[in-house]
Amino acid sequence: MKKFSLPGPRGLAFDCVTRSLDGGADAQAVLDDALSSSDLDQRDRGFVTEILYGYLRMRIRLQTVLNCFLSNPDGLPAPVLRVLGMASYEIMHMDVPAYASVDWGVDSAKRLSRGKLGGLANAVLRKVARLAEDGADEDFFRRQTQGDVEYLSAYYSCPEWIVELWLDSYGREKAEMYLDAQICPPAAGFVLNTKDKEARKAALTLMEENDFIESDGQAFAFYSGYRPQVFKELPKEVFARQSYAAREALSVLEPVKWAVPVWDACAGRGGKLRFLNSKGVSPIIASDPHLRRLSALKRETPSISAFRASAINPPLAYSSIGTALLDVPCSGLGVLSRRPDTKFKRTPDDVASLIRLQSKILENSWKTVRSGGRMAYITCTLNPAENEVQIASFLKKHKDAKLVKEWTTPPESELREFFYSALIEKN
Template sequence: MTPARRAALAALRQTLDRGQDIQAAVDHLLRDLAPSERPLATELAYGTVRLLGRIQALLRLLLPRFHRLSLLTRRLLELAAYELLFLRVPAHATRSWATQGAKKLLGAKLAALVHASLRRLEAHADLAHDETAFLASAGSIWEWFSLPAWIWALWEQERGLDAARELAAMSLTPAPVGVRLRGQVPPDIAERLRPVARFGGQKGMALETWPQCLEAAEAQGLAVRMSLASQEAVLGLEPLSWPQPVWDACAGRGGKALLVHDLGKQVLASDPNAFRLRGLRNDCRRLGVDLPILQADARKPPLRIPPGTILVDAPCSGLGVLARRPDIRWKRTPDDVTVLARLQAEILDAAGRTLPPGGMLAYLTCTVSRQENEGQLDRLRAQHPQLRLRHCFMTPPEWGEVFFAALLERS
């Protein structure tokens, strides 16, 4: 087994069996790999997690005792199945490393099972790419889209079948790399960005990859990494009209706080998580930005004077960013949505009490759940009738991520 495949297998174990975020697991393991090995390790880890539901359905069909195998055996089979079915690697090469790896890790008997299973899977490879054949032979519509049944049911019930299919298909397409441009980018760099740009926005782009030509711009603070959908969610709420100061009450790493600051607004950022705030402080130093930062719980506003605008980028279930964070689909539960909705309600209630007359409340999530989105607005306005909804929208799935955004004003 090559170092890249060993790292990918370890990342699967860390993510699926021990609960670590896939980005953290992969980033940690990449440190020990040669640069030439890193792309394959990343593709194998993210791709297997992204398509795990479809892969498992096929393995259960062809290997009835699949669910009885040890976790290590199943992860090895899932990793090899992703490579066999979805990457341009010769089938004999995949079978070879998987069998040898199984022999070393699991013993000769299970190595023979792995080899036979992959041969059988190769013979039925068409099922992995033909939805009609898959549904007739292997599994359900949610397994085809590699989703837990509850997420598919939620989207179909709340958004309808066509929208559910669109959201599910989006979740299987690797998310683009977002860039926000902070200044006047040299014309030659702008020209070199066009071939790798999927979409363009008001301040940035969604790119296929992060090109070498942006390295210098990033080092100079002219370009920062930020998804296009998250940028457009903020910009669509007309931040130039927001009264000052703007309090970003759930700032996290502060991407949105820095965006609003770059628009010329006075911004205060806070978050309860010290680790995320350290990252924000580092970004502020790198970009030469003087941003007041507090460690505080948004449910207990730390400000003596009410802010003009409160930005609530709320903790949420993340169902709109499954393309970027595919492990979320296997970690979230319906109970998580309820718990997070309760937290969101507490944060919004605190914001509603804090906001002065004429003040604005910008509410953002990266999820597709009425309980966390439209339902929160209905509840908030019923409890705070002085809040008037000015604007509400969701970013389109074709951007690779879905953000919900709403702007309210207190009369």
Template sequence: MRSWVLEALIEVICHGQYSNLYLKHHLKECPSKDRALATHIFYGTLQNYGYLNYCVNQYVKKKIPNRVRILLLMSVYQLFFLDKVPAYAIVNEAVTLTKIKNPSLSGLVNAFLHRVKQKDILLPDQEEEALSILYSVPSWLVYMWKAQYGIQQTKTMLSWTQQILPIYVRRNALCSTIEDFENSMFTSIQDDLYIYHGNDVAAHPYYQQGKMSIQDIGSYEIACFVDAKPGMHVLDTCAAPGTKTMAMAERMKDTGQIVSVDLHAHRVQLIENDAKRLHLQIVKALCKDARDLENLGLFDRVLCDVPCSGYGILARKPDIRLRMKPEDMDALIPLQQDILERGSLHVKENGILVYSTCTINKKENEKQIQSFLKKHTDFVLLEEKTIFPNKGQDGFYMAKLEKQQDSLL
């Protein structure tokens, strides 16, 4: 099992694989009885990547191969954070795995793991720098969140970005009943959202029959926030893989039409495949740039769920931590503005425009809406909300704007 975790972490850390996609395609290679623990170690190591590296660096001063370093990281994670796993088992397995490809370093691994203690790890005196290390995020993010939301909210968010989130599924009410989900595999959360207590959702008959889909709480709330009614025409401008599109289509009782746009043809295919799996007829998927929506006409609802920095989903997608750069965030802001601008051109009078992100950053959220409203007096803000990372939930932002009638301008 630990051999599988090591190879999975190498793929994500060294070769740039996305953690969630890697699990989706490769978790089945891990013995079924070990999958829950393997997933826990995999995500936990990535979530604590910065802190674990800091711990290793305090003891290991020589340069070591990436494979051995990653093995030390996952082993330290288990020693520090998993109470029910015996220390001797962790150390013995690490030494065994080292001997396979790096036998000359097995003594170093053994000595380090016997010596390292969490209580001996010294953090900087500066609070922001200490938080950066402790929660494995760049110090600039800590300073930014502190400036925008205050130190207490920042500490709370950082704490929740370390949680291992459950798997959530959305019930397709069009081809299932509440009674179908009244068993030990599911725990009801809200409306048609459930915690799934299995490992491989895609292998469950309900998934294959179109009775359920994977969807997190924040993503589901955005789909509900759009408030698409049966018979409406809806535009989803950055739709792939289609999770919100499908939730809206189900809430619309598969009447009306949803035009779902994505830039890449292979991702458009994902939308089409999911609509087919869920037996939905009203979804029309198009390969288009969200900044070029000509000839699409006007819609009752337009959703701009824009590309963003993803700071709200660090728990769900911990590999974001490995590649976070402040300049990437700044580069996204003009793109977000363009998508919102183009999407607004396709809203009917009295129609609704929803802007959403999966990040916690006022530059990408509130300030984008403020800037848009200054340029567009024909839109009014009806509601906005920030969902901060908390127990069992990622962080999201959403704003609802209404297009006013010409006579009211």
């Protein structure tokens, strides 16, 4: 088994956090890699996953708590501060005996500081444990911060620039809904291949049990951690994980009415085109600039014609496409519940660059769409500049473009993921 910086499952979680935040790697990819090289049982795998994602979701809140008990937090080595944060997450948000979390934090701080900071870690984590017993409520965080933006950032564990963006764009009520959603685990989405007899029977059973958040009869969204009994009896090849919110953003555009051929211009691993396939949309072609994603797409959906290409400069003839499906690169601010590391990696400069990229993709993809055809635009972000404003700007430039539909996941959605989609017709 691979050796980690610190021992045990917590050591694996610590390494995952470090690789994600310091190395810039995607948290889920890091976790998958770490678990595949370990011999942990299912319970410990779940424990590692909970610490990784929980800490990333609550990192700013936890740091606000630690700052109450540290005279110079910036003077501590980053790995030690991270250990204190992870141990504090266990103490404040998990059903773990506080003494076990304190002991791990103290031992890890000693290891990382060659014995120098064990006493400090012990004193701080014991104070965190006492605070957890008393309850760290909203009033506590108001007392520790100055001004509304700083309070919202600390309590909802979200960078101030995102808090300000959402307040300015959506108002206080909606902004708090979005902030609350991103510190909660997202819904678990599954899709069944109902062409299979057993999968179809399972779907009917699930509909009768009615334990889901949302369903369209083929796809289901469940509260995080819930896994239906019927899945244990199904072959793995007839059902798969899929974000229900992402599927919904595509479904509301009514793809069964699209002109064909459909070009999935940012296909990824092929989740969208599999949905289109299941609805009888044909023919479909797909492209993606990333070789690894494209290889996975070809392996999992061999019947689809796929090629490597960028939607910025598509190698397709003018007016050759019925519908261009653009699931464009975006800031990802709508799916922070699923990808909490994103909020520590994105910057306002990144967003400005992405807006320019999206505009290029829209412009060049539009040239491939024939008269009477359509262009579908989808993002997984909460930022009008990438969504409504981007589409309004495109429509203003193109007199032959007509907005057919525009949709956003409702802020009160229990899916806790938020998508934007728009459908444009070429006159």
